[in-house]
Amino acid sequence: MLKIKKLTVQYGPLPALNEISLEVKHGEVVSLLGPNGAGKTTLLLTLSGILKTTEGRIIFEGEDITNLNPHKIVSKGIGHVPQGRHIFPTLSVIDNLMMGAYLHRDEKKEIKKDLEWIYQLLPVLKERTHQRAGTLSGGEQQMLSIGKAMMGRPKLLLLDEPSLGLAPRLMDEVFATFREMNRKGLTLFIVEQEIHLSLSISSRGYLLRNGRVIKEGSASTLMESRELMASLGGYLPDVYIG
Amino acid sequence: MDFWTYLPQLFSSGITIGAIYALVALGFVTISRASQIINFAQGEFVMLGGVITFFFLKEVNLPYPLAALIAILIVALIGFVMHLSVVYPLRKASIVILLMATLGASIFLSSTSGLIFGTLPKALPPFSGEQPLQLWGVFVLPQSIWVLLSTFILLIFLYLLSHRTLLGKAMEASSTDPLGADLLGISRNLMVFLAFGVSAGVGAFAGILITPIFFTSYSSGTLLGLKGFIAAVLGGWGKNSGAILGGFVLGIVESLSLAFIPSGYKDAVAFIILLLILYFRPKGILGSPFIDSRRW
Ligand SMILES: Nc1ncnc2c1ncn2[C@@H]1O[C@H](COP(=O)(O)OP(=O)(O)OP(=O)(O)O)[C@@H](O)[C@H]1O
Ligand SMILES: [Mg+2]
Numbered sequence: 001m002l003k004i005k006k007l008t009v010q011y012g013p014l015p016a017l018n019e020i021s022l023e024v025k026h027g028e029v030v031s032l033l034g035p036n037g038a039g040k041t042t043l044l045l046t047l048s049g050i051l052k053t054t055e056g057r058i059i060f061e062g063e064d065i066t067n068l069n070p071h072k073i074v075s076k077g078i079g080h081v082p083q084g085r086h087i088f089p090t091l092s093v094i095d096n097l098m099m100g101a102y103l104h105r106d107e108k109k110e111i112k113k114d115l116e117w118i119y120q121l122l123p124v125l126k127e128r129t130h131q132r133a134g135t136l137s138g139g140e141q142q143m144l145s146i147g148k149a150m151m152g153r154p155k156l157l158l159l160d161e162p163s164l165g166l167a168p169r170l171m172d173e174v175f176a177t178f179r180e181m182n183r184k185g186l187t188l189f190i191v192e193q194e195i196h197l198s199l200s201i202s203s204r205g206y207l208l209r210n211g212r213v214i215k216e217g218s219a220s221t222l223m224e225s226r227e228l229m230a231s232l233g234g235y236l237p238d239v240y241i242g
Numbered sequence: 243m244d245f246w247t248y249l250p251q252l253f254s255s256g257i258t259i260g261a262i263y264a265l266v267a268l269g270f271v272t273i274s275r276a277s278q279i280i281n282f283a284q285g286e287f288v289m290l291g292g293v294i295t296f297f298f299l300k301e302v303n304l305p306y307p308l309a310a311l312i313a314i315l316i317v318a319l320i321g322f323v324m325h326l327s328v329v330y331p332l333r334k335a336s337i338v339i340l341l342m343a344t345l346g347a348s349i350f351l352s353s354t355s356g357l358i359f360g361t362l363p364k365a366l367p368p369f370s371g372e373q374p375l376q377l378w379g380v381f382v383l384p385q386s387i388w389v390l391l392s393t394f395i396l397l398i399f400l401y402l403l404s405h406r407t408l409l410g411k412a413m414e415a416s417s418t419d420p421l422g423a424d425l426l427g428i429s430r431n432l433m434v435f436l437a438f439g440v441s442a443g444v445g446a447f448a449g450i451l452i453t454p455i456f457f458t459s460y461s462s463g464t465l466l467g468l469k470g471f472i473a474a475v476l477g478g479w480g481k482n483s484g485a486i487l488g489g490f491v492l493g494i495v496e497s498l499s500l501a502f503i504p505s506g507y508k509d510a511v512a513f514i515i516l517l518l519i520l521y522f523r524p525k526g527i528l529g530s531p532f533i534d535s536r537r538w
Contacts, residue, residue: 071424103426
């Protein structure tokens, strides 16, 4: 579904990504792991066309989408939940969601159906429909950020640290939601610091460090890899403790 | 006549000019919310509105409403072209460079207007009648009532446009979180483009309202633009409600000052207000989403 070939991205003269190659297949959940500053957010922003690449190709469903404008990429079916939420604080919850459906704003009936499905997935949003988004709690804002990306009816959803700032119980809930979305056919590419949580719903993963892929493999091999522990500062996933 | 008898008179003309300042300020705010740019050519849009209407009314002999409508559309078009030719190509440049570019555009627009339409000051006829009406003991020109009424209607129209339509909400979304909006396919560049058209149209509208009251010449844009800018800062930079409030406050204070100082110094009042507000409350009366007063 998504193929990235030797992608290089630079901020000024400094390369943040160095010849990254990876792949996400149809219906998969894939994790992208790595320490702070590895270049995870940079990669996702490049996939969405916010950042431009100097070298390399991005292929989505057989089509070259390298350096297209963001709205073109969204319309091809790539949704993006950015790191740090980015909801619209002055608009109500429902208006935020409608902004998510902006590109197919004329399909009133389908939008209504999408909305029902999102309210079912993320029931908090339904309770808060007319509240100003800026007054939502951090966790609720995260749900809204996911919800508005879903309103774009993506085929592939990029998630940048969706667990950030959520209480552990809520994290489990959100990841259960991702699993549910994946069961309904959505392909997910998740950037996470919560390694075991993310790998627990993923089939495969990539480990990124200093702008390079240093390890890739199935979720279970990654979970046990030394590189993962080493690069994430000796953090032990729960599986080792319990 | 003593002070107390002409106070209501000054007050009523202050409200009239305040409405104009409010519209000019609103133009500044619309663009700065979409793009963080301070558009120094805003006053030129106002001037062009008056001058182009004059051209169609007096030289082409079109009916007044038609001449005004065509002028608004032409100026909105100039706004779009200014975005495409000046702002869009510089979208990756720093804000300071963009400011200088809009300053350049403003000089270009005023000199071009002088070349095409001549440098003589122009006055449009009042929309209806010149005979002042007496309301509660105050003499009011019919044009003042037109100004207030039209401003009020335009404000309601703009309010509905930005709060009740999807496009208006998309502009709001893009101005509060450009990245979040871009990731939903709401193109920031498109929103800035629209903002330029709307601001230019609103500016032209203000120009048409004011030209029957004050003479408009190719160079009147600068001062009107600065007054509108001061009004926007006074009310709270980046807030629509702030722009409107700031416009009326500035208009009224400026007009009332005529009771105390010679009219030649009137324009200085606005700049003194600007200095005072920057010293004591840089975020303006209603507060500004862009300016955190603690950092000053
Ligand atoms: N706008 C920018 N200009 C210059 N350098 C940047 C910019 N954004 C990111 N970088 C640098 O690029 C590198 C990768 O950053 P990125 O945000 O992609 O990391 P990340 O893996 O998402 O980290 P985190 O886990 O902290 O979110 C970092 O060294 C960062 O300092
Ligand atoms: Mg990041």
